[in-house]
Amino acid sequence: MKLSSLILGLSFFLFISCKEKEQQKMPPQQIKVVEVIKKDIPIYNYFVGEVFGEEDVSINARVEGYLTGILFTEGARVKKGDLLYTIDPEPFNAAIAGEKSKVTEAQTKYLNSENNLARVKPLAEMDAVSKSDLDFALADRDASLAARKAAEASLKMAQINLSYTQIKAPINGFIGKTQARVGDFVGRSPNPVIINTISKVDNVRVQFFINETNYLIFAKEFAEAHRDLDVEKRAQKAEIELLLTDGSTHPYKGKVDFINREIDASTGAILIQASFPNPELILRPGQYARIKVKSKVEKDALLVPQRVVTELQGEYSIFVVNAENKIESRRIVIGDSFDDYYIVKEGISEGDKIVFEGLQKVGNGLEVIPEITVFESQFKKQ
Known part of the structure; x- marks a missing residue:
């Protein structure tokens, strides 16, 4: 029994020894590496x-009234001057008629005052009427003229308000969704005042x-x-x-x-x-x-692919193949990123060979045969 155990133990020892010799004789494995490159990098x-x-212009209802027409397609392109909306014009036509009658009345008064002044002025020069009569005639003429101008200005404003019942595109561009529909009262809060927007997007x-x-x-x-x-x-x-x-x-x-x-x-x-x-x-x-x-x-940034960098508790490291073709772990300090590279501030030099593939299979001191490969950035493929 003891002899059997001795033979078994000796056999196991010889087996292990042979395996170790085989491992020691295994040639270094080939591993892909990339070289550290130096170049100027934009950050x-x-x-x-x-x-x-380029322009976003609000379409406003500048007068109050009921919306009677929408003459565009929402989301369509419109040209400057295109008619977009109409507001009921009847109240504004009536206002113009009233202002016209006031202009006529003011014009009549002005002509009467002008005629009166023409009659009084020569009489005053002959002292046939008092100076106060002449002053009164002049003042009446000036007041009538001012009243006529005020009536004309009111008529002009009424005509402008009528023009606001036709809302036109102020610029070329795309018009949005309308904020008011036919029949809505617009132009006074809480009713819509801004009823649309046109955007020029060239x-x-x-x-x-x-x-x-x-x-x-x-x-x-x-x-x-x-x-x-x-x-x-x-x-x-x-x-x-x-x-x-x-x-x-x-x-x-x-x-x-x-x-x-x-x-x-x-x-x-x-x-x-x-x-x-x-x-x-x-x-x-x-x-x-x-x-x-x-x-x-x-300037002169040192670049390594992000995929070769290992991070542990805020510290970064890479595997480098040294001059003896042995693996060594090296701690680095990284800076900004550029595409899928890191800019390395400390720990490497230009031309260093960095393990690119098989990071899980290497360790410090392992002898390898480095095979230089070129890293293809995913950003260059896009």
Whole structure:
């Protein structure tokens, strides 16, 4: 029995020894690596913006009355001068008739006063009437003239009010959903006063807010990069892109129209407006989109793909193949991200070989045969 146990133990020992020798003789495994690259990288900030038309003009009922006609299709494109709405004109026609009669009455009084003055004036020169009679005739003529002008002005206002019963498009653009229907009384609160809006969207405005810190970084970096330009031209030089909610990028770059004069004390943010060409009319007022703003350029940045970086409790590390072709874990300090790369501040040098695949199969001291591969960014495929 003891002899059997001894033989079994010896056999197991010999088996283990053989396996260890086999492992020791196994050649180094081939593993894919990428090299650390150095290049100048633009750094972008992202903000949420709201789209507005190049012009967004409210359609107002400028006189009170009952709506009698809607002469457009909601959501359609309209031209400046197109008739959009009509308001019942009858009360305004009646007002014009009344004002015309007042003008006629005032004109008659004025002519009578003019004739009276023409009669009195030569008599006063002959001292046939008193000077006070002449003064009275002059005053009566002047008062009658003023009354006639006032009546004419009232008539003109009545005619203007009548014209307001025909509401026309003030600009070219897309008209929205009507806020009043035929038969509604419009033009006085709580009834509709603003009954529609027309937006011109051949170009659009996008407004967004940035916090004070980002504003200062942006302003300093941009001023340094374009020191030779005045403030307005600096703003127009800013590289601004619009990222849509479906993940696509608007094909036309924008320019800054203005930066607001003050930072909102309640939010600590400042308003910026940029404009974008919109020839395909894809962008519409009310849309939300992400603004991509180039804030600075990181000179000689060291880049590694984000997928090769391991994070544990806020510390970042990578596996590097050293000069002896052995794996070593190296702690790094990362900065900004660029597409699907990290900019590394400390821990690596240009040309270092970083383990790209099989991160779970490697460890410190493992000898490997590095196979250099090229990382293809997903952003370049889009």
